[in-house]
Amino acid sequence: MLKITSALLIGGLASGASFAEKWHMPTPYGDGNLQTQIAYSFAKEIKDNSNGELEINVHSGGSLVKHTEIPRSVKTGQVQMGEVFMGILGNENPIYKHDNIPFLATSFDEAKQLWEAAKPDIAKALNKDGMMLLYTVAWPAQSLYSKNAVNSLADLEGQKMRAYSPTQSRLADLMDTTPMTIQTPDIPQAFSTGIIQAMITSPSTGVDSQAWDYVNHYTDVKAWIPKNIVVVNKRAFRRLDKDTQTIILDAAKHAEAAGWTQIAERAAKDKATLLKNGMMVTDPSPTLVAELKAIGKTMTEEWKAEAPKDIGAILSRYEN
Template identity: 25%
Template structure:
Protein backbone atom coordinates (compact mmCIF):
# COMPACT_ATOMS: atom_id res chain seq x y z
CA UNK A 1 0.00 0.00 0.00
CA UNK A 2 1.43 3.41 -0.94
CA UNK A 3 1.75 6.39 1.40
CA UNK A 4 -1.03 8.11 -0.52
CA UNK A 5 -3.42 5.21 -0.07
CA UNK A 6 -2.44 4.98 3.58
CA UNK A 7 -3.37 8.63 3.87
CA UNK A 8 -6.72 7.91 2.29
CA UNK A 9 -7.24 5.05 4.71
CA UNK A 10 -6.66 7.33 7.67
CA UNK A 11 -9.02 9.93 6.22
CA UNK A 12 -11.85 7.52 5.65
CA UNK A 13 -11.29 5.73 8.97
CA UNK A 14 -12.56 8.83 10.70
CA UNK A 15 -16.06 7.99 9.51
CA UNK A 16 -15.96 4.22 9.06
CA UNK A 17 -13.58 1.40 9.87
CA UNK A 18 -15.48 -1.49 8.31
CA UNK A 19 -17.48 -1.98 5.14
CA UNK A 20 -21.18 -1.37 5.66
CA UNK A 21 -23.67 -2.93 3.28
CA UNK A 22 -25.82 0.20 3.40
CA UNK A 23 -23.15 2.92 3.28
CA UNK A 24 -20.41 2.91 0.64
CA UNK A 25 -17.62 5.35 -0.21
CA UNK A 26 -17.01 5.65 -3.95
CA UNK A 27 -14.33 7.50 -5.88
CA UNK A 28 -13.75 8.63 -9.45
CA UNK A 29 -10.50 9.76 -11.04
CA UNK A 30 -12.31 12.68 -12.71
CA UNK A 31 -12.31 15.94 -10.78
CA UNK A 32 -14.82 17.76 -13.00
CA UNK A 33 -18.48 17.22 -12.09
CA UNK A 34 -19.76 18.15 -15.56
CA UNK A 35 -17.94 15.36 -17.42
CA UNK A 36 -19.92 12.43 -18.81
CA UNK A 37 -17.84 10.16 -16.56
CA UNK A 38 -18.90 11.87 -13.33
CA UNK A 39 -22.48 12.34 -14.48
CA UNK A 40 -22.69 8.60 -15.14
CA UNK A 41 -21.33 7.66 -11.73
CA UNK A 42 -23.68 10.17 -10.11
CA UNK A 43 -26.66 8.57 -11.85
CA UNK A 44 -25.54 5.16 -10.61
CA UNK A 45 -25.35 6.40 -7.01
CA UNK A 46 -28.74 8.11 -7.22
CA UNK A 47 -30.50 5.17 -8.87
CA UNK A 48 -29.02 2.64 -6.44
CA UNK A 49 -30.13 4.75 -3.48
CA UNK A 50 -33.65 4.99 -4.90
CA UNK A 51 -33.96 1.27 -5.70
CA UNK A 52 -32.16 -0.39 -2.78
CA UNK A 53 -30.91 0.09 0.79
CA UNK A 54 -27.40 0.98 -0.46
CA UNK A 55 -26.18 4.57 -0.14
CA UNK A 56 -23.14 5.49 -2.24
CA UNK A 57 -21.19 8.63 -1.33
CA UNK A 58 -19.30 9.62 -4.49
CA UNK A 59 -16.04 11.58 -4.16
CA UNK A 60 -14.48 13.35 -7.15
CA UNK A 61 -10.85 13.01 -8.16
CA UNK A 62 -8.33 14.70 -5.83
CA UNK A 63 -10.84 14.96 -2.98
CA UNK A 64 -9.35 11.85 -1.35
CA UNK A 65 -5.65 11.18 -0.96
CA UNK A 66 -5.62 8.39 -3.53
CA UNK A 67 -3.32 8.64 -6.55
CA UNK A 68 -4.97 7.90 -9.87
CA UNK A 69 -2.70 4.90 -10.41
CA UNK A 70 -3.70 3.46 -7.01
CA UNK A 71 -7.49 3.43 -7.39
CA UNK A 72 -7.94 -0.29 -8.11
CA UNK A 73 -5.54 -1.14 -5.27
CA UNK A 74 -7.46 1.15 -2.92
CA UNK A 75 -10.70 -0.65 -3.81
CA UNK A 76 -9.10 -4.07 -3.37
CA UNK A 77 -7.66 -3.04 0.00
CA UNK A 78 -11.06 -1.86 1.21
CA UNK A 79 -10.00 1.78 1.57
CA UNK A 80 -12.97 2.64 -0.64
CA UNK A 81 -15.88 0.42 -1.60
CA UNK A 82 -16.39 1.39 -5.21
CA UNK A 83 -14.71 3.37 -7.99
CA UNK A 84 -14.54 4.29 -11.63
CA UNK A 85 -10.92 3.71 -12.65
CA UNK A 86 -9.33 4.85 -15.91
CA UNK A 87 -5.82 4.08 -14.64
CA UNK A 88 -6.38 0.42 -13.76
CA UNK A 89 -3.65 -0.94 -16.03
CA UNK A 90 -0.96 -0.79 -13.35
CA UNK A 91 -2.98 -3.11 -11.12
CA UNK A 92 -4.46 -5.25 -13.90
CA UNK A 93 -1.96 -4.93 -16.77
CA UNK A 94 -3.59 -7.75 -18.72
CA UNK A 95 -6.46 -5.36 -19.47
CA UNK A 96 -4.09 -3.21 -21.54
CA UNK A 97 -4.59 -5.62 -24.43
CA UNK A 98 -7.73 -3.62 -25.25
CA UNK A 99 -5.69 -0.42 -25.48
CA UNK A 100 -2.90 -1.59 -27.80
CA UNK A 101 -2.39 1.02 -30.54
CA UNK A 102 -3.95 0.19 -33.91
CA UNK A 103 -5.38 -3.13 -32.69
CA UNK A 104 -8.99 -1.98 -32.20
CA UNK A 105 -9.90 0.65 -34.78
CA UNK A 106 -13.66 1.26 -34.57
CA UNK A 107 -16.73 0.92 -32.35
CA UNK A 108 -17.75 -2.45 -33.77
CA UNK A 109 -14.32 -3.95 -33.13
CA UNK A 110 -14.32 -2.56 -29.60
CA UNK A 111 -17.67 -4.16 -28.79
CA UNK A 112 -16.53 -7.55 -30.09
CA UNK A 113 -13.15 -7.39 -28.38
CA UNK A 114 -14.53 -6.34 -25.00
CA UNK A 115 -17.22 -9.04 -25.04
CA UNK A 116 -14.59 -11.67 -25.80
CA UNK A 117 -12.26 -10.41 -23.05
CA UNK A 118 -14.83 -9.77 -20.33
CA UNK A 119 -14.62 -13.20 -18.60
CA UNK A 120 -10.82 -12.89 -18.47
CA UNK A 121 -11.07 -9.36 -17.09
CA UNK A 122 -13.53 -10.44 -14.39
CA UNK A 123 -11.05 -13.06 -13.22
CA UNK A 124 -8.09 -10.67 -13.38
CA UNK A 125 -9.84 -8.05 -11.23
CA UNK A 126 -11.02 -10.75 -8.81
CA UNK A 127 -7.36 -11.58 -8.14
CA UNK A 128 -7.05 -8.01 -6.79
CA UNK A 129 -9.99 -8.45 -4.41
CA UNK A 130 -12.23 -6.50 -6.77
CA UNK A 131 -15.56 -7.18 -8.48
CA UNK A 132 -15.74 -5.86 -12.05
CA UNK A 133 -19.25 -4.48 -12.42
CA UNK A 134 -18.95 -2.84 -15.84
CA UNK A 135 -17.45 0.22 -17.45
CA UNK A 136 -17.53 2.80 -20.20
CA UNK A 137 -15.33 3.90 -23.08
CA UNK A 138 -13.99 7.22 -24.24
CA UNK A 139 -14.02 8.22 -27.92
CA UNK A 140 -10.92 7.42 -29.97
CA UNK A 141 -7.65 8.89 -28.74
CA UNK A 142 -6.35 11.31 -31.37
CA UNK A 143 -3.34 13.62 -31.55
CA UNK A 144 -3.50 17.21 -30.29
CA UNK A 145 -0.43 19.39 -30.77
CA UNK A 146 1.07 22.84 -30.35
CA UNK A 147 2.78 22.46 -33.75
CA UNK A 148 1.36 22.09 -37.25
CA UNK A 149 0.71 18.44 -38.08
CA UNK A 150 -0.45 16.94 -41.37
CA UNK A 151 0.74 13.35 -41.01
CA UNK A 152 2.24 10.95 -38.49
CA UNK A 153 5.68 11.77 -39.89
CA UNK A 154 5.31 15.24 -38.35
CA UNK A 155 5.59 13.69 -34.86
CA UNK A 156 9.31 13.25 -35.45
CA UNK A 157 11.35 15.12 -32.85
CA UNK A 158 8.36 16.25 -30.77
CA UNK A 159 7.49 15.52 -27.12
CA UNK A 160 4.04 13.99 -26.67
CA UNK A 161 2.22 13.19 -23.43
CA UNK A 162 0.90 9.63 -23.29
CA UNK A 163 -1.10 7.70 -20.69
CA UNK A 164 0.40 4.24 -21.19
CA UNK A 165 3.64 2.56 -22.28
CA UNK A 166 1.76 1.24 -25.32
CA UNK A 167 0.81 4.74 -26.47
CA UNK A 168 4.42 5.68 -25.84
CA UNK A 169 5.60 2.96 -28.22
CA UNK A 170 3.31 4.35 -30.93
CA UNK A 171 4.82 7.84 -30.57
CA UNK A 172 8.34 6.46 -30.61
CA UNK A 173 7.65 4.48 -33.79
CA UNK A 174 7.18 7.81 -35.55
CA UNK A 175 10.22 9.51 -34.05
CA UNK A 176 8.56 11.30 -31.18
CA UNK A 177 9.47 11.31 -27.49
CA UNK A 178 6.81 9.89 -25.17
CA UNK A 179 6.33 11.59 -21.81
CA UNK A 180 4.04 10.44 -19.00
CA UNK A 181 2.41 13.16 -16.90
CA UNK A 182 -0.66 13.41 -14.71
CA UNK A 183 -3.59 15.36 -16.16
CA UNK A 184 -3.06 18.20 -13.69
CA UNK A 185 0.48 18.72 -15.04
CA UNK A 186 -0.56 18.99 -18.69
CA UNK A 187 -1.52 22.71 -18.97
CA UNK A 188 1.67 24.09 -17.41
CA UNK A 189 3.78 21.53 -19.29
CA UNK A 190 2.27 22.71 -22.57
CA UNK A 191 2.85 26.33 -21.66
CA UNK A 192 6.49 25.69 -20.77
CA UNK A 193 7.21 23.45 -23.75
CA UNK A 194 7.87 20.40 -21.59
CA UNK A 195 5.44 18.65 -23.93
CA UNK A 196 4.24 19.67 -27.38
CA UNK A 197 1.15 17.54 -27.66
CA UNK A 198 -1.11 14.94 -26.08
CA UNK A 199 -3.03 11.84 -27.04
CA UNK A 200 -6.61 12.29 -25.86
CA UNK A 201 -10.20 12.72 -27.02
CA UNK A 202 -11.96 15.98 -27.87
CA UNK A 203 -14.46 15.11 -25.14
CA UNK A 204 -11.66 14.00 -22.82
CA UNK A 205 -8.55 15.97 -21.95
CA UNK A 206 -8.93 18.35 -24.90
CA UNK A 207 -12.13 19.62 -23.34
CA UNK A 208 -9.98 21.24 -20.63
CA UNK A 209 -6.71 21.84 -22.54
CA UNK A 210 -7.93 22.99 -25.97
CA UNK A 211 -6.69 26.56 -25.50
CA UNK A 212 -3.10 25.27 -25.46
CA UNK A 213 -3.54 22.95 -28.47
CA UNK A 214 -4.14 24.68 -31.82
CA UNK A 215 -3.95 21.49 -33.92
CA UNK A 216 -5.82 18.18 -33.82
CA UNK A 217 -4.74 15.37 -36.14
CA UNK A 218 -7.82 13.16 -36.40
CA UNK A 219 -5.94 9.88 -36.41
CA UNK A 220 -7.32 7.19 -34.12
CA UNK A 221 -4.42 5.72 -32.14
CA UNK A 222 -6.37 3.60 -29.67
CA UNK A 223 -9.29 3.66 -27.25
CA UNK A 224 -9.26 4.38 -23.54
CA UNK A 225 -11.79 2.94 -21.12
CA UNK A 226 -12.74 3.04 -17.46
CA UNK A 227 -13.73 0.13 -15.24
CA UNK A 228 -16.49 0.40 -12.63
CA UNK A 229 -15.39 -1.76 -9.74
CA UNK A 230 -16.30 -2.69 -6.16
CA UNK A 231 -14.45 -4.17 -3.21
CA UNK A 232 -15.23 -7.90 -3.12
CA UNK A 233 -15.95 -8.01 0.61
CA UNK A 234 -18.21 -4.96 0.45
CA UNK A 235 -20.06 -6.39 -2.53
CA UNK A 236 -20.47 -9.82 -0.93
CA UNK A 237 -21.91 -8.17 2.20
CA UNK A 238 -24.84 -6.85 0.18
CA UNK A 239 -28.14 -8.69 -0.02
CA UNK A 240 -28.71 -10.68 -3.20
CA UNK A 241 -31.40 -8.20 -4.27
CA UNK A 242 -29.07 -5.24 -3.79
CA UNK A 243 -26.27 -7.00 -5.69
CA UNK A 244 -28.62 -7.62 -8.60
CA UNK A 245 -29.87 -4.02 -8.51
CA UNK A 246 -26.34 -2.60 -8.51
CA UNK A 247 -25.23 -4.84 -11.36
CA UNK A 248 -28.30 -4.01 -13.44
CA UNK A 249 -27.92 -0.26 -12.97
CA UNK A 250 -24.21 -0.30 -13.84
CA UNK A 251 -24.99 -2.44 -16.90
CA UNK A 252 -27.37 0.29 -18.09
CA UNK A 253 -25.39 3.36 -17.10
CA UNK A 254 -22.02 2.21 -18.45
CA UNK A 255 -23.21 2.16 -22.09
CA UNK A 256 -25.14 5.40 -21.49
CA UNK A 257 -21.92 7.05 -20.37
CA UNK A 258 -20.13 5.79 -23.48
CA UNK A 259 -22.93 7.15 -25.66
CA UNK A 260 -22.78 10.50 -23.87
CA UNK A 261 -19.04 10.70 -24.50
CA UNK A 262 -19.50 9.94 -28.20
CA UNK A 263 -22.18 12.63 -28.49
CA UNK A 264 -20.01 15.12 -26.60
CA UNK A 265 -17.07 14.30 -28.88
CA UNK A 266 -18.93 15.77 -31.84
CA UNK A 267 -20.03 18.80 -29.80
CA UNK A 268 -16.47 19.46 -28.62
CA UNK A 269 -14.95 18.99 -32.07
CA UNK A 270 -17.30 21.63 -33.43
CA UNK A 271 -16.70 24.01 -30.52
CA UNK A 272 -12.92 23.56 -30.67
CA UNK A 273 -12.91 24.19 -34.41
CA UNK A 274 -15.02 27.32 -34.01
CA UNK A 275 -12.63 28.53 -31.30
CA UNK A 276 -9.73 28.34 -33.76
CA UNK A 277 -8.37 24.81 -33.51
CA UNK A 278 -7.31 23.31 -36.85
CA UNK A 279 -8.75 19.80 -37.29
CA UNK A 280 -6.74 17.78 -39.81
CA UNK A 281 -8.06 14.59 -41.40
CA UNK A 282 -5.80 11.54 -41.35
CA UNK A 283 -3.44 11.47 -44.31
CA UNK A 284 -3.83 8.73 -46.90
CA UNK A 285 -1.56 5.82 -46.09
CA UNK A 286 -1.00 6.70 -42.42
CA UNK A 287 -3.40 4.03 -41.13
CA UNK A 288 -1.85 1.21 -43.14
CA UNK A 289 1.66 2.40 -42.29
CA UNK A 290 0.85 2.56 -38.57
CA UNK A 291 -0.80 -0.87 -38.58
CA UNK A 292 2.24 -2.40 -40.26
CA UNK A 293 4.56 -0.80 -37.70
CA UNK A 294 2.47 -1.72 -34.66
CA UNK A 295 1.39 -5.31 -35.47
CA UNK A 296 4.81 -6.77 -34.52
CA UNK A 297 4.63 -4.79 -31.27
CA UNK A 298 1.38 -6.53 -30.30
CA UNK A 299 3.16 -9.88 -30.57
CA UNK A 300 6.29 -8.80 -28.71
CA UNK A 301 4.21 -7.12 -25.98
CA UNK A 302 2.28 -10.33 -25.36
CA UNK A 303 5.33 -12.59 -25.55
CA UNK A 304 7.32 -10.46 -23.11
CA UNK A 305 4.48 -10.57 -20.58
CA UNK A 306 3.81 -14.31 -20.77
CA UNK A 307 1.33 -16.97 -21.93
CA UNK A 308 -1.68 -15.31 -20.29
CA UNK A 309 -1.08 -12.18 -22.36
CA UNK A 310 -0.52 -14.19 -25.53
CA UNK A 311 -3.86 -15.90 -24.93
CA UNK A 312 -5.58 -12.56 -24.34
CA UNK A 313 -4.17 -11.11 -27.56
CA UNK A 314 -5.25 -14.21 -29.47
CA UNK A 315 -8.75 -13.87 -28.00
CA UNK A 316 -9.05 -10.25 -29.12
CA UNK A 317 -7.61 -10.89 -32.59
CA UNK A 318 -9.96 -13.82 -33.15
CA UNK A 319 -12.93 -11.69 -32.04
CA UNK A 320 -12.16 -8.87 -34.49
CA UNK A 321 -10.67 -10.98 -37.28
CA UNK A 322 -7.10 -9.67 -37.23
Protein backbone atom coordinates in the same frame (compact mmCIF):
# COMPACT_ATOMS: atom_id res chain seq x y z
CA MET B 1 1.91 5.80 0.40
CA LEU B 2 -1.81 6.42 0.11
CA LYS B 3 -3.36 7.94 3.22
CA ILE B 4 -7.09 8.21 3.76
CA THR B 5 -8.45 9.28 7.09
CA SER B 6 -10.68 6.97 9.07
CA ALA B 7 -13.54 9.41 8.57
CA LEU B 8 -13.53 8.51 4.91
CA LEU B 9 -14.05 4.87 5.70
CA ILE B 10 -17.52 5.23 7.19
CA GLY B 11 -19.55 2.38 5.84
CA GLY B 12 -16.37 0.40 5.13
CA LEU B 13 -15.75 -3.30 4.96
CA ALA B 14 -16.71 -4.01 8.54
CA SER B 15 -20.23 -2.71 8.15
CA GLY B 16 -23.23 -4.53 6.80
CA ALA B 17 -26.24 -3.41 4.83
CA SER B 18 -28.68 -3.55 7.70
CA PHE B 19 -28.40 0.20 8.24
CA ALA B 20 -27.63 3.19 6.05
CA GLU B 21 -24.00 3.44 5.07
CA LYS B 22 -21.84 5.58 2.83
CA TRP B 23 -19.38 4.23 0.32
CA HIS B 24 -16.66 6.19 -1.46
CA MET B 25 -15.98 6.09 -5.20
CA PRO B 26 -12.98 8.09 -6.46
CA THR B 27 -12.72 8.95 -10.14
CA PRO B 28 -9.87 10.87 -11.79
CA TYR B 29 -12.07 12.95 -14.11
CA GLY B 30 -13.88 16.25 -13.62
CA ASP B 31 -17.60 16.86 -13.34
CA GLY B 32 -17.93 17.95 -16.97
CA ASN B 33 -16.74 14.57 -18.21
CA LEU B 34 -19.31 12.08 -19.49
CA GLN B 35 -17.78 9.24 -17.47
CA THR B 36 -18.12 11.24 -14.27
CA GLN B 37 -21.68 12.25 -15.08
CA ILE B 38 -22.55 8.59 -15.58
CA ALA B 39 -20.90 7.79 -12.24
CA TYR B 40 -23.15 10.35 -10.53
CA SER B 41 -26.23 8.82 -12.20
CA PHE B 42 -25.07 5.36 -11.14
CA ALA B 43 -24.70 6.52 -7.54
CA LYS B 44 -28.09 8.24 -7.58
CA GLU B 45 -29.86 5.13 -8.86
CA ILE B 46 -28.34 3.06 -6.06
CA LYS B 47 -29.34 5.57 -3.40
CA ASP B 48 -32.87 5.91 -4.78
CA ASN B 49 -33.50 2.20 -5.21
CA SER B 50 -32.04 1.32 -1.82
CA ASN B 51 -34.21 3.99 -0.17
CA GLY B 52 -31.08 5.71 1.05
CA GLU B 53 -29.68 2.58 2.71
CA LEU B 54 -26.55 2.79 0.57
CA GLU B 55 -25.07 6.08 -0.60
CA ILE B 56 -22.18 6.20 -3.07
CA ASN B 57 -20.14 9.38 -2.65
CA VAL B 58 -18.43 10.11 -5.99
CA HIS B 59 -15.15 11.99 -5.53
CA SER B 60 -14.36 13.53 -8.93
CA GLY B 61 -11.19 15.04 -10.37
CA GLY B 62 -8.78 12.93 -8.32
CA SER B 63 -9.87 14.84 -5.21
CA LEU B 64 -9.74 11.83 -2.88
CA VAL B 65 -7.28 9.40 -4.46
CA LYS B 66 -4.79 9.94 -7.26
CA HIS B 67 -5.62 8.08 -10.46
CA THR B 68 -2.73 5.62 -10.26
CA GLU B 69 -3.62 4.74 -6.66
CA ILE B 70 -7.32 4.02 -7.24
CA PRO B 71 -6.93 0.29 -8.10
CA ARG B 72 -4.85 -0.33 -4.99
CA SER B 73 -7.20 1.63 -2.76
CA VAL B 74 -10.16 -0.48 -3.95
CA LYS B 75 -8.18 -3.72 -3.73
CA THR B 76 -7.14 -3.05 -0.12
CA GLY B 77 -10.56 -1.78 0.95
CA GLN B 78 -9.48 1.79 1.65
CA VAL B 79 -12.41 2.76 -0.57
CA GLN B 80 -15.23 0.50 -1.68
CA MET B 81 -15.48 1.47 -5.37
CA GLY B 82 -13.39 3.28 -7.91
CA GLU B 83 -13.15 4.26 -11.56
CA VAL B 84 -9.91 3.85 -13.48
CA PHE B 85 -8.66 4.13 -17.02
CA MET B 86 -8.05 0.48 -17.84
CA GLY B 87 -4.82 1.03 -19.77
CA ILE B 88 -2.90 2.18 -16.70
CA LEU B 89 -3.12 -1.41 -15.41
CA GLY B 90 -1.13 -2.70 -18.37
CA ASN B 91 2.05 -3.30 -16.37
CA GLU B 92 0.14 -5.61 -14.01
CA ASN B 93 -1.34 -7.79 -16.73
CA PRO B 94 -1.06 -7.33 -20.52
CA ILE B 95 -4.74 -8.13 -21.07
CA TYR B 96 -5.54 -4.66 -19.71
CA LYS B 97 -3.79 -3.19 -22.77
CA HIS B 98 -6.30 -4.57 -25.25
CA ASP B 99 -8.11 -1.28 -25.84
CA ASN B 100 -4.91 0.78 -26.12
CA ILE B 101 -3.44 -0.98 -29.16
CA PRO B 102 -3.45 1.45 -32.12
CA PHE B 103 -5.77 0.55 -34.99
CA LEU B 104 -6.94 -2.72 -33.46
CA ALA B 105 -10.45 -1.32 -32.93
CA THR B 106 -11.21 2.16 -34.24
CA SER B 107 -15.02 2.30 -34.41
CA PHE B 108 -17.51 1.94 -31.57
CA ASP B 109 -18.85 -1.29 -33.04
CA GLU B 110 -15.34 -2.74 -33.19
CA ALA B 111 -14.63 -1.50 -29.67
CA LYS B 112 -17.74 -3.28 -28.37
CA GLN B 113 -16.68 -6.51 -30.08
CA LEU B 114 -13.17 -6.23 -28.63
CA TRP B 115 -14.62 -5.59 -25.16
CA GLU B 116 -16.82 -8.67 -25.34
CA ALA B 117 -13.76 -10.69 -26.39
CA ALA B 118 -11.65 -9.41 -23.50
CA LYS B 119 -14.27 -9.04 -20.76
CA PRO B 120 -14.10 -12.62 -19.34
CA ASP B 121 -10.33 -12.36 -18.88
CA ILE B 122 -10.56 -8.85 -17.41
CA ALA B 123 -13.18 -9.99 -14.87
CA LYS B 124 -11.03 -13.00 -13.95
CA ALA B 125 -7.92 -10.87 -13.42
CA LEU B 126 -9.80 -8.37 -11.27
CA ASN B 127 -11.30 -11.19 -9.23
CA LYS B 128 -7.82 -12.51 -8.41
CA ASP B 129 -6.99 -9.06 -7.03
CA GLY B 130 -10.06 -8.95 -4.80
CA MET B 131 -12.13 -6.74 -7.07
CA MET B 132 -15.25 -7.20 -9.14
CA LEU B 133 -16.02 -5.53 -12.45
CA LEU B 134 -19.19 -3.43 -12.39
CA TYR B 135 -19.28 -1.53 -15.66
CA THR B 136 -17.25 0.11 -18.38
CA VAL B 137 -17.61 3.37 -20.29
CA ALA B 138 -15.77 3.97 -23.57
CA TRP B 139 -13.97 7.14 -24.54
CA PRO B 140 -14.20 8.77 -27.96
CA ALA B 141 -11.53 7.61 -30.39
CA GLN B 142 -8.10 8.97 -29.48
CA SER B 143 -6.57 11.52 -31.84
CA LEU B 144 -3.53 13.74 -32.16
CA TYR B 145 -3.10 17.22 -30.65
CA SER B 146 -0.09 19.26 -31.75
CA LYS B 147 1.12 22.82 -31.98
CA ASN B 148 1.85 22.51 -35.70
CA ALA B 149 0.29 20.54 -38.54
CA VAL B 150 1.38 16.89 -38.70
CA ASN B 151 1.41 15.27 -42.13
CA SER B 152 3.88 12.52 -41.26
CA LEU B 153 5.68 11.26 -38.18
CA ALA B 154 8.73 13.27 -39.22
CA ASP B 155 6.81 16.38 -38.16
CA LEU B 156 6.79 15.07 -34.57
CA GLU B 157 10.31 13.65 -34.40
CA GLY B 158 12.09 14.53 -31.16
CA GLN B 159 9.08 16.14 -29.51
CA LYS B 160 7.86 15.24 -26.02
CA MET B 161 4.61 13.28 -26.15
CA ARG B 162 2.17 12.86 -23.29
CA ALA B 163 1.75 9.24 -22.19
CA TYR B 164 -0.96 8.05 -19.79
CA SER B 165 -0.34 4.28 -19.93
CA PRO B 166 2.49 1.81 -20.61
CA THR B 167 1.10 1.24 -24.09
CA GLN B 168 1.16 4.95 -24.88
CA SER B 169 4.76 5.16 -23.73
CA ARG B 170 5.67 2.44 -26.23
CA LEU B 171 3.68 4.22 -28.94
CA ALA B 172 5.58 7.44 -28.26
CA ASP B 173 8.87 5.55 -28.61
CA LEU B 174 7.82 4.07 -31.95
CA MET B 175 6.78 7.53 -33.15
CA ASP B 176 10.33 8.80 -32.42
CA THR B 177 9.02 11.05 -29.67
CA THR B 178 9.83 11.10 -25.96
CA PRO B 179 7.06 9.78 -23.66
CA MET B 180 6.22 11.89 -20.63
CA THR B 181 3.76 10.55 -18.05
CA ILE B 182 1.17 13.28 -17.49
CA GLN B 183 -2.23 12.71 -15.89
CA THR B 184 -5.31 14.55 -17.11
CA PRO B 185 -5.44 17.37 -14.50
CA ASP B 186 -1.82 18.29 -15.27
CA ILE B 187 -2.14 18.61 -19.07
CA PRO B 188 -2.45 22.43 -19.31
CA GLN B 189 0.55 23.05 -17.07
CA ALA B 190 2.61 20.41 -18.88
CA PHE B 191 2.03 22.16 -22.22
CA SER B 192 2.53 25.68 -20.86
CA THR B 193 5.86 24.76 -19.25
CA GLY B 194 7.16 22.82 -22.25
CA ILE B 195 7.09 19.42 -20.59
CA ILE B 196 5.10 18.13 -23.59
CA GLN B 197 4.47 19.42 -27.11
CA ALA B 198 1.92 16.86 -28.32
CA MET B 199 -0.55 14.25 -27.10
CA ILE B 200 -2.95 11.60 -28.33
CA THR B 201 -6.20 11.69 -26.41
CA SER B 202 -9.94 12.09 -26.83
CA PRO B 203 -11.78 15.22 -27.95
CA SER B 204 -13.46 15.14 -24.53
CA THR B 205 -10.15 15.45 -22.69
CA GLY B 206 -9.17 18.21 -25.11
CA VAL B 207 -12.32 20.14 -24.24
CA ASP B 208 -11.98 19.49 -20.51
CA SER B 209 -8.41 20.79 -20.51
CA GLN B 210 -9.14 23.64 -22.99
CA ALA B 211 -6.58 22.39 -25.48
CA TRP B 212 -6.99 25.48 -27.68
CA ASP B 213 -5.04 27.46 -25.09
CA TYR B 214 -1.82 25.58 -25.87
CA VAL B 215 -2.11 23.72 -29.20
CA ASN B 216 -3.52 24.63 -32.61
CA HIS B 217 -4.11 21.34 -34.41
CA TYR B 218 -6.31 18.29 -33.87
CA THR B 219 -5.63 15.51 -36.37
CA ASP B 220 -8.48 13.00 -36.22
CA VAL B 221 -6.45 9.79 -36.53
CA LYS B 222 -8.96 7.72 -34.50
CA ALA B 223 -6.16 5.51 -33.25
CA TRP B 224 -8.07 3.50 -30.63
CA ILE B 225 -11.09 3.61 -28.32
CA PRO B 226 -10.08 3.08 -24.70
CA LYS B 227 -12.35 2.52 -21.73
CA ASN B 228 -12.75 3.25 -18.06
CA ILE B 229 -13.75 0.46 -15.72
CA VAL B 230 -15.63 0.83 -12.46
CA VAL B 231 -14.74 -1.80 -9.89
CA VAL B 232 -15.91 -2.70 -6.39
CA ASN B 233 -14.06 -4.35 -3.53
CA LYS B 234 -15.22 -7.96 -3.57
CA ARG B 235 -15.43 -8.33 0.21
CA ALA B 236 -17.45 -5.13 0.55
CA PHE B 237 -19.88 -6.28 -2.11
CA ARG B 238 -20.31 -9.74 -0.60
CA ARG B 239 -21.18 -8.25 2.80
CA LEU B 240 -24.24 -6.59 1.33
CA ASP B 241 -27.59 -8.31 1.34
CA LYS B 242 -28.78 -9.85 -1.92
CA ASP B 243 -31.30 -7.10 -2.65
CA THR B 244 -28.65 -4.39 -2.38
CA GLN B 245 -26.26 -6.39 -4.54
CA THR B 246 -28.95 -6.64 -7.19
CA ILE B 247 -29.55 -2.88 -7.02
CA ILE B 248 -25.84 -2.23 -7.65
CA LEU B 249 -25.62 -4.71 -10.51
CA ASP B 250 -28.75 -3.29 -12.16
CA ALA B 251 -27.40 0.25 -11.85
CA ALA B 252 -24.12 -0.92 -13.36
CA LYS B 253 -25.94 -2.39 -16.38
CA HIS B 254 -27.79 0.87 -16.89
CA ALA B 255 -24.56 2.91 -16.55
CA GLU B 256 -22.75 0.80 -19.13
CA ALA B 257 -25.66 1.00 -21.58
CA ALA B 258 -25.83 4.78 -21.14
CA GLY B 259 -22.10 5.11 -21.72
CA TRP B 260 -22.04 3.23 -25.00
CA THR B 261 -25.16 5.06 -26.19
CA GLN B 262 -23.99 8.57 -25.35
CA ILE B 263 -20.30 8.45 -26.19
CA ALA B 264 -20.62 8.90 -29.98
CA GLU B 265 -22.83 11.95 -29.49
CA ARG B 266 -20.38 13.38 -26.96
CA ALA B 267 -17.45 12.82 -29.35
CA ALA B 268 -19.16 14.81 -32.12
CA LYS B 269 -20.11 17.58 -29.71
CA ASP B 270 -16.58 17.87 -28.32
CA LYS B 271 -14.96 17.99 -31.77
CA ALA B 272 -17.36 20.81 -32.64
CA THR B 273 -16.24 22.61 -29.47
CA LEU B 274 -12.59 22.32 -30.53
CA LEU B 275 -13.49 23.91 -33.88
CA LYS B 276 -15.54 26.64 -32.23
CA ASN B 277 -12.55 27.63 -30.13
CA GLY B 278 -10.28 28.06 -33.12
CA MET B 279 -8.52 24.72 -33.43
CA MET B 280 -7.75 23.25 -36.85
CA VAL B 281 -9.61 19.91 -36.98
CA THR B 282 -8.43 17.80 -39.91
CA ASP B 283 -8.36 14.23 -41.16
CA PRO B 284 -4.92 12.57 -41.25
CA SER B 285 -2.89 12.39 -44.43
CA PRO B 286 -2.54 8.99 -46.14
CA THR B 287 1.14 9.01 -45.18
CA LEU B 288 0.40 9.49 -41.50
CA VAL B 289 -2.30 6.81 -41.54
CA ALA B 290 0.07 4.32 -43.16
CA GLU B 291 2.82 5.09 -40.64
CA LEU B 292 0.50 4.74 -37.65
CA LYS B 293 -1.04 1.52 -38.96
CA ALA B 294 2.44 0.04 -39.32
CA ILE B 295 3.14 0.96 -35.70
CA GLY B 296 -0.20 -0.58 -34.71
CA LYS B 297 0.75 -3.86 -36.36
CA THR B 298 4.08 -3.88 -34.55
CA MET B 299 2.41 -3.16 -31.21
CA THR B 300 -0.21 -5.87 -31.73
CA GLU B 301 2.53 -8.43 -32.32
CA GLU B 302 4.49 -7.20 -29.29
CA TRP B 303 1.35 -7.34 -27.16
CA LYS B 304 0.59 -10.88 -28.24
CA ALA B 305 4.14 -11.94 -27.43
CA GLU B 306 3.68 -10.83 -23.79
CA ALA B 307 1.13 -13.57 -23.11
CA PRO B 308 0.58 -15.62 -26.30
CA LYS B 309 -2.10 -17.91 -24.87
CA ASP B 310 -4.29 -15.31 -23.15
CA ILE B 311 -3.92 -12.56 -25.73
CA GLY B 312 -4.13 -15.00 -28.59
CA ALA B 313 -7.49 -16.14 -27.22
CA ILE B 314 -8.75 -12.55 -27.00
CA LEU B 315 -7.67 -11.80 -30.56
CA SER B 316 -9.21 -15.03 -31.80
CA ARG B 317 -12.57 -14.24 -30.18
CA TYR B 318 -12.43 -10.68 -31.52
CA GLU B 319 -11.51 -11.62 -35.08
CA ASN B 320 -14.04 -14.45 -35.24
